Amino acid sequence: MTLAFWRVLGLGLGVCVAAIELHAHHELSSEYDEKKPVTLKGVVSNVEWSDPHVYVFVDVPGPAADNVTTWEVEFASPIDLKKAGWTRDFAQVGETITAEGSEARDGSKRAAGKVLILAGGKKLQEPADAQLVPPRARERKPTPRLPDGHPRLGPVPGETGYWSYPTASTLVENSANIKTDSEGLLKNLSDADKVAPFQPWAKGLYLYRQRTLLKDDPMASCLPPGGPRQFQTRYGFGVLEQPERQRIFFMSAGGNRNWRLVYLDGRKLPSGDDVTPTYFGYSVGQWEGDTLVLHTTGFNERFWFTNGGLPHTEKLTLTERFSRPDFNTLKYEVTVDDPGAYTRTWSGGWTLQWVAEELPEYFCQDNDQDPRHMVGK
Amino acid sequence: MKIALFLACVLGCAAALPAQEGHPLTGSWHGEWHTASEKHPLLFYMKWNSPNVEGTINPGPHAMPLKVATLDATNWTVHFEADGKDQAGNPVHIVADGKLENIGSYNRTITGTWTEGAIKGDFKLTRD
Known part of the structure; x- marks a missing residue:
């Protein structure tokens, strides 16, 4: 050719x-505003490893000791996260983590996650562009018939x-x-x-x-x-x-x-x-x-x-x-x-x-x- | 309890209704037009048959075919005209001008002014 x-x-x-770029089964910007970055430090209360998105629920303490807000942090699908090295048990309930992302447009306590820093310091990121490009063809072969x-x-x-x-x-x-x-x-x-x-x-x-x-x-x-x-x-x-x-x-x-x-x-x-x-x-x-x-x-x-x-x-x-x-x-x-x-x-x-x-x-x-x-x- | 379950089912089903993603006017619409003292139920059935929107007001024995039904997609205004009969059976010309809102929703709406003969009022239609 x-x-x-x-x-x-x-x-x-x-x-x-x-x-x-990372995308889902919908236009992400219709739900989250990249101009509103948010960093959430708290305790994981639940993890949902399922399609179309992986969710991490984080209990974030407020100014008062008894004031805790649960944030829902959305990541890509398990299929995409696996390409970036994530595993199903990437975070444990009770673990203190830091999540970075963008806030929801509707004002709810939700965020599109970009980075997750685990208790031990390990950093997990949404799949980078390079991880989502097609795999290179191993060899040139003729059209099968x-x-x-x-x-x-x-x-x-x-x-x-x-x-x-x-x-x-x-x-x-x-x-x-x-x-x-x-x-x-x-x-x-x-x-x-x-x-x-x-x-x-x-x-x-x-x-x-x-x-x-x-x-x-x-x-x-x-x-x-x-x-x-x-x-x-x-x-x-x-x-x-x-x-x-x-x-x-x-x-x-x-x-x-x-x-x-x-x-x-x-x-x-x-x-x-x-x-x-x-x-x-x-x-x-x-x-x-x-x-x-x-x-x-x-x-x-x-x-x-x-x-x-x-x-x-x-x-x-x-x-x-x-x-x-x-x-x-x-x-x-x-x-x-x-x-x-x-x-x-x-x-x-x-x-x-x-x-x-x-x-x-x-x-x-x-x-x-x-x-x-x-x-x- | 049964009523609550029924309502929950109905609302749940309504939330799951697939939208009509073609021409925004196509479909069945219900609502009313009213003056300060009167309310009149409305049922519209419209279908885009390029290049025209065809339809009927209040399908049934008192149906009024839409003579004019236009949509200006630059500002989502609509204009309807029809000839029918008033409650006394006298011929009457209807003109309605409105605005289409919540366009992406299955239950989009049209609101505006309704003129039936010499009577002026307002109307609202919601897509079924």
């Missing part, structure tokens, strides 16, 4: 640069693996040079017109969601990430191919182990009342050379189909193209056709990296406490 190819690919897919010659999008027999680390954090129209954070929050709101050809109401709603720091994101309430968002959600997705049954499954990890079924048996898309709107819609597909082309319709309006809060309607149909130019790379391109929200069809996409590990287990519902505290600006 030549350097020129990748340059063209990068431009063609839209250079939506996402600073890789199914017995029928088509590219294999899942793991080869006897191996494990999944796709993650998308090169874009949100879907934007091809060639748009837009900077966002890891949840699709624009660095510059004036870039909104470059994101997609919005209808006026859709642009207004998109800007509202951006200005309120994505506080109403349905995924923060653990609802499924339909559409392209399934392929940009944290912790990646697996592909289960069943050529003998002419179907394929896309299985989310960060999307709460939801799966999406795609029929490859030549059936037609249903229309009108024949389809009940769902989060993942109804998908059919076929191979065009080495590219798997999917057509999907039948989406409901209860989710955001990409990070960043781009609206859609039930009129949304997607054409998605998947190709695997080499063993470690998946190229994803999508054309959005939604005459209810956009003035014309538009396209975007990104690439993903192969991770030769088992798909991690992640259930947002396990201990989701965020939505009621996400107040935005």
Whole structure:
């Protein structure tokens, strides 16, 4: 693969640069204010080691001896903390610790933790950027193939693996040079017109969601990430191919182990009342050379189909193209056709990296406490 | 106790309702318009069918199709017009202007002024 190819690919897919920073199943800034740093020294009263976040409850003494306030300090998920060397028993109830972080926007006694200093002086930190970058591919290998010659999008027999680390954090129209954070929050709101050809109401709603720091994101309430968002959600997705049954499954990890079924048996898309709107819609597909082309319709309006809060309607149909130019790379391109929200069809996409590990287990519902505290600006 | 349990269940279920994330006016809305001396219940059903919002006021035997329903997403103001009949059965033109609030919530609201013929009042709608 030549350097020129990748340059063209990068431009063609839209250079939506996402600073890789710690993020969760929601935009952290909608809940915590980085401009309000807080240092809490106290005694650990509880530790919750669960998804989507690890919580440390700290009893912080006040000015009076009998005046104790319990603070709830939120850290990343166990999956991310493990990458930074944390273990399930990192702190003990009764241990005196110091936590540094940012205060909650809603005034509650909660903080987004950044650093935890244990009784013995050991310092634990939120995973650094470097710890969250994709693992480097060990070797260059050619595209694996199914017995029928088509590219294999899942793991080869006897191996494990999944796709993650998308090169874009949100879907934007091809060639748009837009900077966002890891949840699709624009660095510059004036870039909104470059994101997609919005209808006026859709642009207004998109800007509202951006200005309120994505506080109403349905995924923060653990609802499924339909559409392209399934392929940009944290912790990646697996592909289960069943050529003998002419179907394929896309299985989310960060999307709460939801799966999406795609029929490859030549059936037609249903229309009108024949389809009940769902989060993942109804998908059919076929191979065009080495590219798997999917057509999907039948989406409901209860989710955001990409990070960043781009609206859609039930009129949304997607054409998605998947190709695997080499063993470690998946190229994803999508054309959005939604005459209810956009003035014309538009396209975007990104690439993903192969991770030769088992798909991690992640259930947002396990201990989701965020939505009621996400107040935005 | 049973009532308390029932209410807890209802409130819990309401809190877990998935939002409607498409066009902000789409859906069923209920509320009332009122003057200093009168209150009138309202039920709106609206659906975005690009490029228009279509809908009905008080679906049923006294339904009034929305002739005009617009949303200005730069300031979230709405404008409705409909023709119906008043309580005496006389034709009446309705004009309502309001503002959409709490947009990201399933139970978003519209509040504003309601004019029905020569009568002026205020209205509030909450999305069901």
